[in-house]
Amino acid sequence: MASPNPNSALVSVIVPCYNQGKYLADALESILLQTYTEWECIVIDDGSTDNSKLVTENYVQKDKRFKYIYQENKGVAKARNNAIKISTGKYILPLDADDKISHDYIKDCVEVMESDKSVKLVYCKAETFGQRSAPWNLPEYSFKQLLIENLIFCSAIYRRDDLHEMNYDEQMSEGFEDWEFWISFLSETDKIVRLPKVHFYYRLKEQTRNPKTSDSEKQARIRNYIFLKHRELYQKYFPLPDIIFDYYKASTTLHSIQNSSSYRIGKVLLKPYWYLKRLFK
Numbered sequence: 001m002a003s004p005n006p007n008s009a010l011v012s013v014i015v016p017c018y019n020q021g022k023y024l025a026d027a028l029e030s031i032l033l034q035t036y037t038e039w040e041c042i043v044i045d046d047g048s049t050d051n052s053k054l055v056t057e058n059y060v061q062k063d064k065r066f067k068y069i070y071q072e073n074k075g076v077a078k079a080r081n082n083a084i085k086i087s088t089g090k091y092i093l094p095l096d097a098d099d100k101i102s103h104d105y106i107k108d109c110v111e112v113m114e115s116d117k118s119v120k121l122v123y124c125k126a127e128t129f130g131q132r133s134a135p136w137n138l139p140e141y142s143f144k145q146l147l148i149e150n151l152i153f154c155s156a157i158y159r160r161d162d163l164h165e166m167n168y169d170e171q172m173s174e175g176f177e178d179w180e181f182w183i184s185f186l187s188e189t190d191k192i193v194r195l196p197k198v199h200f201y202y203r204l205k206e207q208t209r210n211p212k213t214s215d216s217e218k219q220a221r222i223r224n225y226i227f228l229k230h231r232e233l234y235q236k237y238f239p240l241p242d243i244i245f246d247y248y249k250a251s252t253t254l255h256s257i258q259n260s261s262s263y264r265i266g267k268v269l270l271k272p273y274w275y276l277k278r279l280f281k
Contacts, residue, residue: 009114011106011157012089013041016079020097021051023203028059028066030100036107041066043097044083047073052097077168077177084163093157094178098203101155105199109157112193120186123156124195131204143188144237147230150179152192155200158185169229176222183230 013031017024024043031041043056043066056068071082080094091113095101109122126136141151168181186192227234 009038009091009110010089011036011039011091011093011110012084012087012160013039013106014080014083014087014092014094015041015043015097016046016076016083016094017043017048017052017056017097018046018073018076018079019048019050019052021048021055023098024052024055025059026100027095027097028056030103031095032059032063032066033103034101034106035104036110039065039106040087040089042083042087043068044079045070046076046079047071075170075173077170077172081167081170084160084167087160090160091157092160092163094154096154098205099155100201100203102197102199102201104197106157108195108197108199112195113157113159116191116193118191119193120162120190121152121156121158122193122195123152124199125197126153126200126202127198128204129201131206135198136202141192141194143186143190146182146186147234147237150176150182152178152182153200153202154178172222172225174218174222176219176226180226180229183226183233 015024015027015031028041028043031039041059043052043059045052045056045068047070053068053070056066059066060068069083069086071079076096084092091110093106093109105124108124112122113119126138128134128136138151138153139145139149145151162185166184168177169184172180
């Protein structure tokens with residue numbers, strides 16, 4: 001098999017931005033420094049009131065592969081959809097404005113996609129940075145597990161032709177729109193490749209729209225929306241009798257732990273610690 005031409009396929013990098021001006025340069029710089037050169041980067045400003053436009057215009061002046069678009073605040077899903085509509089690449093790579101990618105990420109992704117047409121999506125290992133730097137230990141991919149939790153961050157690369165007019169769900173303004181997109185986009189038979197190197201860096205900061213870390217009630221509400229939207233899929237993989245039995249097993253295990261002597265001893269030993277913690281709060 002002939003090796004793929006490293007500069008043969010255009011990649012459209014889609015960067016929605018809402019008041020992320022202080023982080024945006026990190027994201028755009030990581031694109032500018034890509035070893036793969038055939039890319040366009042569309043920054044879609046979702047009604048920002050900070051310096052996001054100025055930051056982007058500085059990069060547009062540096063390199064005409066950057067493009068700036070403004071829309072009234074409609075949410076990240078609407079922003080991604082609008083940017084994808086005007087993009088021209090064979091491949092789509094979403095990137096949030098506060099994250100960044102390694103210099104070789106696009107090159108390594110395109111090499112996989114160009115050499116194996118059966119691959120539906122490519123992503124990679126990841127690390128967090130910002131408030132805390134650490135490996136991001138995502139579980140191994142399986143489609144069934146994807147229905148339970150998001151296993152793929154938004155910055156994975158996929159073919160435009162595979163969209164078939166599918167969009168990011170614009171009703172999902174509270175978060176998890178990338179997770180729902182993967183559920184809609186992928187199937188159990190699709191070939192997914194996770195690169196063995198760390199290429200993606202996810203910024204941890206105090207304020208986040210991720211309901212997984214910010215609001216349990218919101219997370220429950222969004223999960224219910226996803227379940228209802230994909231009801232037949234969930235019922236196929238998680239029949240009600242199986243769910244009830246799994247709940248029974250988990251409840252029984254928890255009850256056994258709570259009534260064990262080691263659990264009761266542990267509670268007694270930790271009681272002074274919790275008292276002191278409340279005292280000095």
